[in-house]
Amino acid sequence: DTGVSQDPRHKITKRGQNVTFRCDPISEHNRLYWYRQTLGQGPEFLTYFQNEAQLEKSRLLSDRFSAERPKGSFSTLEIQRTEQGDSAMYLCASSLVPPSQGAGNYGYTFGSGTRLTVV
Amino acid sequence: SQKIEQNSEALNIQEGKTATLTCNYTNYSPAYLQWYRQDPGRGPVFLLLIRENEKEKRKERLKVTFDTTLKQSLFHITASQPADSATYLCAGGNNRKLIWGLGTSLAVNP
Numbered sequence: 001d002t003g004v005s006q007d008p009r010h011k012i013t014k015r016g017q018n019v020t021f022r023c024d025p026i027s028e029h030n031r032l033y034w035y036r037q038t039l040g041q042g043p044e045f046l047t048y049f050q051n052e053a054q055l056e057k058s059r060l061l062s063d064r065f066s067a068e069r070p071k072g073s074f075s076t077l078e079i080q081r082t083e084q085g086d087s088a089m090y091l092c093a094s095s096l097v098p099p100s101q102g103a104g105n106y107g108y109t110f111g112s113g114t115r116l117t118v119v
Numbered sequence: 120s121q122k123i124e125q126n127s128e129a130l131n132i133q134e135g136k137t138a139t140l141t142c143n144y145t146n147y148s149p150a151y152l153q154w155y156r157q158d159p160g161r162g163p164v165f166l167l168l169i170r171e172n173e174k175e176k177r178k179e180r181l182k183v184t185f186d187t188t189l190k191q192s193l194f195h196i197t198a199s200q201p202a203d204s205a206t207y208l209c210a211g212g213n214n215r216k217l218i219w220g221l222g223t224s225l226a227v228n229p
Contacts, residue, residue, distance in 0.1 A: 042219035107153045110162030
């Protein structure tokens with residue numbers, strides 16, 4: 001297992017187009033998270049899954065954003081009708097059960113991200 | 120609202136010195152705090168986790184503290200090296216999700 005993989009690494013799209021990103025988490029991890037990050041900011045939570053169930057979605061997220069994790073393995077994040085304000089790094093992370101419930105000293109494992117530029 | 124606040128100013132130190140970064144939380148009580156390192160154009164990399172019932176945790180040259188009275192965590196890098204130059208993110212969590220700080224940029228000068 002080589003960690004969390006995200007594809008593509010970079011995406012340039014025209015405003016109004018739809019884009020889809022893929023994330024392959026660490027196989028033993030049952031939680032998967034999507035974040036968005038812009039320059040000089042911390043990661044902004046978008047949504048997370050436990051296995052195939054989407055447990056929470058940020059209220060900041062418009063209806064143009066949707067995420068799936070159909071078999072509890074890989075996940076996709078789709079943005080419809082992209083806007084220039086959607087330009088950001090989209091990060092995927094996975095983890096085991098939250099650290100407060102389990103033993104051990106582990107956190108989230110992030111992928112390298114997908115950088116989206118909307119022109 | 121729940122917040123994690125970190126030094127917004129970049130920290131510049133000389134190689135070999137100890138770097139100390141601060142993380143303060145407000146309007147909530149995280150069960151644990153995590154520290155991550157992030158290099159430009161990359162995702163964050165997990166470094167350390169400390170729980171609210173732990174005062175201090177160490178890993179090699181790294182040390183993190185958790186003071187629930189001050190609502191603060193300190194992150195120390197001893198014997199710093201130029202390779203430690205990066206942005207360091209603090210995140211506080213409970214069962215559901217993490218709340219992230221904006222990060223502090225550290226530059227270690229040779």
